[in-house]
Amino acid sequence: MPDTPATKDTVTTRTINAIRALTIDATQAAGDGHPGMPLGAAPMGYVLYFDAMRHDPSQPRWPNRDRYVQSAGHGSMLQYALLHLTGYDLPMEELKAYRQWGSLTPGHPEHGHTVGVETTTGPLGQGISTAVGMAMAEAHLAARYNRPGLAVVDHRTYVIASDGDLMEGVSGEASSLAGHLGLGKLIVLYDDNQVSIDGGTDVTFTEDVLKRYEAYGWHVQRVADGNDVEAIRRAVRAAEAETARPSLVAVRTVIGYGAPNLAGTPKVHGSPLGAEEAERAKASLGVDWPAFTVPEDVLAHARTAMERGERDRQAWEGTFARYEREYPQEARELRYVFEGGAPDLSGLELPRFEPGGKVATRKASEAALNAVARAMPSLLGGSADLAGSNFTDIAGERPMVPGDLSGRIVRFGVREHAMGAVANGLALHGLAPFVATFLVFSDYLKPALRLAALMRQGVVYVFTHDSIGLGGDGPTHQPVEHLMSLRAVPDLVVLRPADANETAQAWRVAAERRDGPTVLALTRQNVPTLDVPDGAVARGGYVLAEASGGEPRLILVGTGSEVALCLQAREALEGEGVPTRVVSLPSFELFAAQDAAYRESVLPRAVRARVTVEAGATLGWERYAGDLGETIGLDRFGASAPGDVVMRELGFTVEAVVTAAKRSLARL
């Protein structure tokens, strides 16, 4: 290692090349990974972590830190190298174990796994769209909580995005929304390297990206040379100075920069350079230090980030201390946002509904949502242009509008996918978001929902119109496979309440569940209100109606609107002398989480005559029907007609349940 002190410029270049060298070393060691992006984008990463961003490596969750989102998640080594160099708790041993079992350096950055990773990225388009949610959270919290002279929420969100990110529709939706809301503290650096996996971007991506972003209402700039650190700096500063609009800076880079034979080609995107090319690349970059080491001057330079970060953080802590004294209630609310953790729902008074009436569960959800919103200041959200159908407005609250983002209602527009990604950003920022659309359109936001589950974020999805019972809109709007598809997602809780009271309880479960997402599947149509024991929904399944004599010969298991049908069928079966129990099973996941004794008490193994009833795919219901049971469901698409007609025509009748019950009984 050189012992002569380097000039400022030299150390900048050397630091950038140290990032590149670590990328080369880690991908070579793994024999796997994506070196191209970090080699090209290292100067951008440098400018952000070393110059633009306020961040404290020693306190990576300091609330007022700037957020960095690497939307181009495949270039994870860029972020790992930056985190390591600037002093985050990510030792060199972890970089050596890139992409290995148990390491802190997975192939794509994972939030909650690696320090300093603000959101999990990799699926293209998600990072930038989640960043829109983070910037929205910042603007919302600032508008709601800052006080004169006390800007306790005041930071930026920086993104590096790739061609792929900007080709994805979700980023277009989110960027349009960001432009509409004027998220001036969102700054996106576009790694404009003109290369995608299948070749140059000219093979498919020839639109004028900057013009498109101008059309969204963004401030746009171009940097001609991605190695010109000063030009990147200037552009970032200009972007920071523009506070009324989000900023996009297209930076022309060379993918795989430094690799003499591979730079500028698609080959360098997704495979290590190979030993020889790696050697040559290092030589061409002037990297004369051993693999997985960092020259002292570079390290010394890099670690200045810690001092700056500590200073910035301490200044903010002073401000927040003053805020806490002057605005204790607001400070308490903010602390909850900053720290997350279990919400204080002691003040929550859920609505109770009188059994005997009829209420659509989407309507009951509105009342419960409003009760939760009163008890939980961090709750906010809205619908993808279906607020009046999803019943998601909060009484007395205003929507976020350009110029005033303090409202707790978000009008997402017809942008389900961006809504899902934005919700992730809101949740990652400590807020408690809910989002809403029809259940069938959960498909549009599934990639974002999956990330919420993977990151264990407490997003609540209000999915109404949950079956063919919605009627005339027909098969394009009638979910069939969706309930079971969602149940197959790990770490997601799906709740399909049977009535208004189960709905209220379901909202409590969702509100309390801050370590993972929750789906509420709700009816459009009215369903009878039941007498639901306290805490029943939280157990996932329970005995709603016991067999006469308390010894069931048959069990009917239903969810949602089909529970009422099970109750009617029970009457008929009891009338024919069959002691019949009805089990309401609002959540597979919560029921599976109960102890074996409870599950046995609800669904005794010995009672093998069973019928499950749900207006959705039967696949998966064998879990509760068992070998001798029957599954009544829907393995075809729906049809357009009034909801009760569709239900009847497609087999959701008392007669059908009774007939199925007899078939099952006959197998005993």
Next chain:
Amino acid sequence: MPDTPATKDTVTTRTINAIRALTIDATQAAGDGHPGMPLGAAPMGYVLYFDAMRHDPSQPRWPNRDRYVQSAGHGSMLQYALLHLTGYDLPMEELKAYRQWGSLTPGHPEHGHTVGVETTTGPLGQGISTAVGMAMAEAHLAARYNRPGLAVVDHRTYVIASDGDLMEGVSGEASSLAGHLGLGKLIVLYDDNQVSIDGGTDVTFTEDVLKRYEAYGWHVQRVADGNDVEAIRRAVRAAEAETARPSLVAVRTVIGYGAPNLAGTPKVHGSPLGAEEAERAKASLGVDWPAFTVPEDVLAHARTAMERGERDRQAWEGTFARYEREYPQEARELRYVFEGGAPDLSGLELPRFEPGGKVATRKASEAALNAVARAMPSLLGGSADLAGSNFTDIAGERPMVPGDLSGRIVRFGVREHAMGAVANGLALHGLAPFVATFLVFSDYLKPALRLAALMRQGVVYVFTHDSIGLGGDGPTHQPVEHLMSLRAVPDLVVLRPADANETAQAWRVAAERRDGPTVLALTRQNVPTLDVPDGAVARGGYVLAEASGGEPRLILVGTGSEVALCLQAREALEGEGVPTRVVSLPSFELFAAQDAAYRESVLPRAVRARVTVEAGATLGWERYAGDLGETIGLDRFGASAPGDVVMRELGFTVEAVVTAAKRSLARL
């Protein structure tokens, strides 16, 4: 009805108002539906069906007809009224039965259900994106098959799209691709009514849409008054004159036009007007004829479409007859495209792979796909920027490029959702599309895949990297819930072949299946090549390895890469004296379609000790495991590490299968 002949202008206005009146009548009768859009957009619909489009109501599937796609599917009454008036086989009785069980007038237009409906719409963004596929099909077929003086494929694709359509990301992706390819015969009328469900579009959609489309490379125009028929006509003609770029015409309309109290408000979007407002609207529109009737002058005017259509069609038939004489081979290929039906695969020679070797099924798929492409000229497709990973290139073929769309390879860019919708358009146009991405990113195109299933279109999805076995890319790229989620979709066939030979057979199934979509889930990693009986895959499941002595005590059921694990576990179990059968189950759906005797022969009810093995969600596997069986799967997210390590660490080992087998045996 008036018996004085109306002037030309008058009859135009009266016809437009007849469309409006039918909309009012049908939604009033149904007590349900969306009157707002047809009331506002009727003049646009009029210009298209009465002036711009070449279509023959008496022969609605005439191959060279112009295509009309109503992307704003909720305004279905606009299309039904136009079809009825211009003489399609959609009688007034059907309009009276709008949204009723069994009628031909469902809430949203359904292809294959209602004559003249080119694609099923309703889920926003899908129609316009599918239309991009139709326009691509037209341009491809024209480039490939037209000969000098014989333009046998030469027509346009017209779309009416709403704010909602243009807010959806999928339309952005598709429009970017359409602009890139220069689809000059695609003309989109944007029903710019400034109202969405949650309020004015100003609450969330303030971007400059025309500028965005210019950035995509489109030709854009604006019409200031949506009731100015001449202005709409002029704009459509200018759009038709522009042949190098797709066209967007923003037409400023008034939602619910004519309804005195509701016009211009969100309320008129999704609910009937109500009796009183309906009455008043008709009065204000000068509709003085009874409900569900059409004045004679209007009908006479409307039915001129039939003469024009017949003339256009006959002219084309003359051209095609000449083409058939001069280019019989090309004409045969085109006829197949025009008529669909079972493909002639007599020339198909699938690759065979020697058992004992190791091949990734994605790699085997490449060979099979190429064999199918040779035998099936209508096959075309590509990947969402992963051609080199999905192995989907066709040897000897070129990609479609701007200016020459004759190539059979499509480079979709990182636009999975548009890829899915475009595939629907290609299929609806008679081509046999395949599309490709990683299995985990099937989420991105699910809404389009669902429509393929609903419309029973023969789209083939090549989804590689089908499990945690893909390794280092980690949980963002490792599918878990996807196989089971896809299996829950009605009318979709999911195939997860175990080896190279099953893969080849799976491709035959997919190629033959022209009446519904097929998913091929393929490995990234190498798997052992097996000895697979002919036709085994088409049956969905089969006995791959029989128990010693032919009398199994235990059955191991696996799919894909886990079949090899089952075979290894069988060795171990047989070694311990347990006669063990291995069943390979590449497709739940195809197996379920076999007769009971065959299914019983593969999975005899009496053999209740079972273990199912699949590196995906266990939910749904109870169908084959039964009450005494065990399901080995993955109910958590994956992890980043080499594929074999992840497989081992997450429980896909011989030991785990043997242990599970013993647990199951112990229950007997």
